[in-house]
Amino acid sequence: MAKGSNIVHQYFKKEIEGVKILVKVNPILFTGEEITVAADGHAELREMEFDEEIFDDLKxxxxxxxxxxxxxxxxxxxx
Structure with missing residues (x-):
């Protein structure tokens, strides 16, 4: 079994001026992905690395x- 395959990720979202931001966080490794969706529907995906403060930062x-x-x-x- 691959390392990290049993991790339950956490998901967050926010909308700013018609732009939707969705974030997936691996709470063990502090890695994840961010999807930014523009008002016209164009989406971009970024691989992310977080620190232990990520949940406080998101809040x-x-x-x-x-x-x-x-x-x-x-x-x-x-x-």
Missing amino acids: ADAFEEASPLEFNLYLNGLV
């Missing part, structure tokens, strides 16, 4: 919890 930046389904729909271009 301070007014991110709210999101569902894995929503993140993965955007990730796979189904929205």
Whole structure:
């Protein structure tokens, strides 16, 4: 079994001026992905590395919890 395959990721989202930002966080390795979706529907994916303060940072930046389904729909271009 691959290392990290049993990790339950955490998902967050925020919308700013019509731009949606979705974040997936691996709470053990502090890695993840960020999807930025422009108002015209164009999406960009970035691989991310976080520090132990990521959850405090997300809260301070007014991110709210999101569902894995929503993140993965955007990730796979189904929205």
